[in-house]
Amino acid sequence: MDSAIPAPDDDTLELDAQDALQELQRENQALRARLENLLELAHRNQSIMARHQNFDLKIIGANSFRELITNIFSALAITSELDVVSLVLFDKYGDLQQMLADLKIDLNEFPHLLFLRHEVELSQPESALRKPQLGLYQSLAYASYFTSFNKKPASIAIIPMRRQGRLIGCLNVGSFRADRFQPNMATDFIERLGSIIAICLENVINNERLTYIGMTDPLTNVSNRRYVEQRTLEEIGRARRQRYSIACMYLDIDFFKQINDRYGHEGGDDVLKEVARRIKAELRLSDTLGRFGGEEFVVVLVNTNLHDAILVAERIRKSIASQEFTLSASGTCQATISIGLTTIDEKSNQDNASVVARDMLQRADRALYQAKNGGRNQVRCY
Incomplete structure (x- = not known):
């Protein structure tokens, strides 16, 4: 003869309902916290994108070499929360430096701007400058990129800048945080940054050359x-x-x-x-x-x-x-x-x-x- 299963009393039903409600509230709170985190991340990403867009507009709108270089060293560090920013430009015959000097642009204003005659001066093989290099700072490999800084970065990104298949220089950024730049990070964004800066550099240098031609005696290369x-x-x-x-x-x-x-x-x-x-x-x-x-x-x-x-x-x-x-x-x-x-x-x-x-x-x-x-x-x- 089957024994009867006792029906739950009212107190038990009420406790089960309270437990279910509390579980639902906990899940709801967890979801709300996740949504708040996602919303905060979205706002942060939006702010970062807005800063980068403003930076892009600044450098694209630069009309002179001095204005562009100033923006690269000041605005980029703030925009990307970087501790060090340097720039290497290749000037094989010294023509660019001479032209800038003739235009009364004092390159001593930019201690983190380095002119080199050839890639070999960077103590790295040319193949290493085909793609961005990210990782921990190593003095043997990267000292020449950051010679102007007393305090060296913990992690770095070396970004080659090319125009029409030719290496014109490198944008070099660093952080005092060792985990900021890691070898396995995606490089799409920084490659885009290097490409934009390379185009802007070529543009302002061409503008300066036109100015230089207009103010220069063609025979003696002094001012007219x-x-x-x-x-x-x-x-x-x-x-x-x-x-x-x-x-x-x-x-x-x-x-x-x-x-x-x-x-x-x-x-x-x-x-x-x-x-x-x-x-x-x-x-x-x-x-x-x-x-x-x-x-x-x-x-x-x-x-x-x-x-x-x-x-x-x-x-x-x-x-x-x-x-x-x-x-x-x-x-x-x-x-x-x-x-x-x-x-x-x-x-x-x-x-x-x-x-x-x-x-x-x-x-x-x-x-x-x-x-x-x-x-x-x-x-x-x-």
């Missing part, structure tokens, strides 16, 4: 007259604001017609190019040198008094007179230069900048006329 006149106005305004003196030199190669007659125009061109090179070698990056036409040059020395300007002018004169000029066709020749010099100080820099510039050039020209009449190969002041 138009640029010197523009630069003079800028320097007069800056000198007025900062209350310092400016010196101006007018230089003319002595008996240049005789050089042309004796050695031909090719020989004359050789002398012009070498004279420009020797003058430039005696100047600072902040000074301006330009060819005003024919065999005439003008130099503007910033923050320079008369005494110091005379010393510079004498160094230029001696550098030209003391050494023969090698001609590309054959042989050598001698050449000298006459220099007219003047200065403007705070008291004489009160008029309109165009008036001050015209007066300064006229006085330097008069001083040059005195040097010519006085026997040439000398410096005269007016």
Whole structure:
């Protein structure tokens, strides 16, 4: 005879219902916590994407080399929460560095920008620079990428930058966290970053080259007259604001017609190019040198008094007179230069900048006329 199964009493049913409700509440709380975490992650990812989009817009909109490099070193570190950022650019013949110097871009502003002639200077095989390298920092392999940093990163990403199949440089980023960059991480994002920066670099360098061509004398590769006149106005305004003196030199190669007659125009061109090179070698990056036409040059020395300007002018004169000029066709020749010099100080820099510039050039020209009449190969002041 079957025994009867007792029916659950009301208290048991109530306890079961409470347990089920509590379990449901726990599941609901767990789901809510997961949703909150997912929502927080979504907001974080959205914020990260927005920062990267803003960074992309900044570098794409950069119109100059200085603006682009500044954004790479400052904005990228903030955008990607990086501790170190450096940039290597390959400049095989030094042409890019020379052009930037001529454009008055002081590369000392960017200690984490490194120019190299060839990939071998990075102490790594070329094959290693075909894809991004991620992982722990190793001094033997990566020291050359981060030479400007006293504190080295714990983990790094080396991102090759290529344009039209050619390696133009490397973007190098690092973190003090050892787990930030790992060898098994996906590289799609950083490859895209390297590609965008490479395109932006090529764009601003081409823009700078167009600017450089427009302001450069094609024979001597120093500034042309138009640029010197523009630069003079800028320097007069800056000198007025900062209350310092400016010196101006007018230089003319002595008996240049005789050089042309004796050695031909090719020989004359050789002398012009070498004279420009020797003058430039005696100047600072902040000074301006330009060819005003024919065999005439003008130099503007910033923050320079008369005494110091005379010393510079004498160094230029001696550098030209003391050494023969090698001609590309054959042989050598001698050449000298006459220099007219003047200065403007705070008291004489009160008029309109165009008036001050015209007066300064006229006085330097008069001083040059005195040097010519006085026997040439000398410096005269007016």
